[in-house]
Amino acid sequence: MAHNPESVFTYGAPRLKFGSGAADEIGYDLSLTGAKRVLIVTDAGVAASGSPQRVAERMKEFGIEAVIYHQVHIEPTDASLEEAVAYGRDLGPWDAFVAVGGGSSIDTAKAINLLTTNPGTLLDYVNVPVGQGKAPTQPLMPLVAVPTTTTGTGSESTTVCVLDVLDLKVKAGISHALLRPTLAVVDPSLMVSQPAGVTACAGMDILCHALESYTARPYTTYERKAADQRVPYCGSNPIADMWAEKALSLMATSFRRAVRDGGDVQARESMALAATFAGMGFGNAGVHIPHANAYPIAGRVKDFRPKDYPNDEPMNPARHVRGFDRAGSLSLHVRCGP
Numbered sequence: 001m002a003h004n005p006e007s008v009f010t011y012g013a014p015r016l017k018f019g020s021g022a023a024d025e026i027g028y029d030l031s032l033t034g035a036k037r038v039l040i041v042t043d044a045g046v047a048a049s050g051s052p053q054r055v056a057e058r059m060k061e062f063g064i065e066a067v068i069y070h071q072v073h074i075e076p077t078d079a080s081l082e083e084a085v086a087y088g089r090d091l092g093p094w095d096a097f098v099a100v101g102g103g104s105s106i107d108t109a110k111a112i113n114l115l116t117t118n119p120g121t122l123l124d125y126v127n128v129p130v131g132q133g134k135a136p137t138q139p140l141m142p143l144v145a146v147p148t149t150t151t152g153t154g155s156e157s158t159t160v161c162v163l164d165v166l167d168l169k170v171k172a173g174i175s176h177a178l179l180r181p182t183l184a185v186v187d188p189s190l191m192v193s194q195p196a197g198v199t200a201c202a203g204m205d206i207l208c209h210a211l212e213s214y215t216a217r218p219y220t221t222y223e224r225k226a227a228d229q230r231v232p233y234c235g236s237n238p239i240a241d242m243w244a245e246k247a248l249s250l251m252a253t254s255f256r257r258a259v260r261d262g263g264d265v266q267a268r269e270s271m272a273l274a275a276t277f278a279g280m281g282f283g284n285a286g287v288h289i290p291h292a293n294a295y296p297i298a299g300r301v302k303d304f305r306p307k308d309y310p311n312d313e314p315m316n317p318a319r320h321v322r323g324f325d326r327a328g329s330l331s332l333h334v335r336c337g338p
Contacts, residue, residue, distance in 0.1 A: 002223050009219040009237040010230055013157060013280050014145070014181045018273065020265070023051070023146055023187040024058050026098060031062040033142050035095035038064055039088060041109040043072035046101040051148055051190050055100055067091065072101065072108045075298075077164040081111045082122055088112040096142040099181075102202075103153025103162070106145045110161040110179045113140045122163075122174075130165055130172040145181035147275070148190040149202060154209055154279020156184035159232040164298065171295040177232055180283075186276055188269040196259050197306060199271075203255045206247060206275045208290055213282035214244040233286030240285035243277040250274035 017025065030038060038059060042052045047070035056066035069087055073080030088094065094116065099109035114125060118138045123131040145156035153162075161174040194202075219235035254270035261267070 002221055004224045005220050006222045006224045006235075007220070008224075008230075009234045009239075009284075010232070011237070011239045011284050012159070012177060012180060012232060013283070014184045016184050016186070016276065018186045018276070020187060020189040020269075022185050023055055023190060026055055026144055026146070026185055027058040027060070027062040027064060029144065029183060029185075030059065030064055030096055030098075030142070033096060035064055035142065037094055038066050038096045038098055039091075039094045039109075039112065040066050040068045040098045040100055041072060041084070041112060042068065042070050042100045042105050043074060043102075044070050045074075046070075046105065046148055049148070049193060051146075052100045055098060055146065066098075069112075072105045074102075074104050075164060076104055076108050076111075076162070077166050078122055078126075079166055081108060081161075081163055084108050084112050085115040085122065088116045092116050094141060096144065098144045098146060100146045100148060102147065102149035103155040106147065106153070106155035106181070107161040107163070109143055109145070110155075110181075111163075111174070113143050114161075114174065114179060117141060125174045125176075126163070126165070126172050127175055130168065130170065131174075135176055136178050140178050142182040144183045144185055146185045146187065146190070147272070148187075149194055149198060153205060154275055154283060156181055156186065157276055157279030158283035160283075169300050171298045175232065180232075184276065186272050188265065188272045191268050191272060192263055192265065194262060196262065199262060200259045201306065202275070203251065203259065203271060206271070206278050207251055207255075209278040209282045209287065210244040210247040210251070210274070212287035212290060213240055213278065213285040214248070216240075216282075216285045216288055219285075232284065234284065236285045240281040242281075244281035244285070247274040247278040247281065250277070 040052050040056055052068050059066045097109045097113050099106040117140050118136045124134045127133050147156050159175055159177050159180045161179055165172050216236040219237045250270045251274045254267040257264050257267035258271045
């Protein structure tokens, strides 16, 4: 029990544009910022779908030059982010950034935005104890996040950039309010081609984010913080709970349908909305035991190559499922009772 219980919670979220065709309006949205030169960040697979090029074409109508960086590493590492940052620094300056893809593309764009506007190295900003946990000292450029993979990460709503630190074989992150995208553009029409395996893994990600947010330690159980000590993840609270509950209800009616039939537009829309809502929940409440379990596990994956994912390197998209198997039922019992 907290000696001096917290009585204040905070909430933050990006501006949101949702619906089929929303991605076609990004050029107009960026024109309002005065942007003239933009870096689009994506991976090779998404680039092959033509979605980033479609976004770039719409920008031309508003006199905006778009350069596409399509070397994003699926499950970013410190090495891949350093390579992306070097590209951004060498070819900059940029007036804005647009991430088109899943959480890997969005997190990579966050890192490029941070380190093309602020001095230092990646590890300067990675959370302690892995990095130094420094805060940015300069404002970041506008970042538009365009999820195309039924993005289970919710990265379009959050203040976090997640990466594998290769030498330490551990997953870590950078967390600061300035990393949150300026605008999230969620266009379900970009997601219909995703394979069933990707949809299933993204859906488990959404479920775990919503459940962990909903069962997180309540903000009132922490010691009261001073104004300069507040962080984006403040514990479960009434607003985060509302988004988590809605995400779970949407998934209950859409998850199986979207995996079974990727062309089910209504199911895709509901899953995309659930991902965004879950991000708005855990992006403020935080997550807990399953993600804590996942970080050391994910950093040591050597040979897991799931169906429907690129075979270039091992991945661990099922890590949330394993972590939840171990701890999720306990957390639900604590929050909801027997």
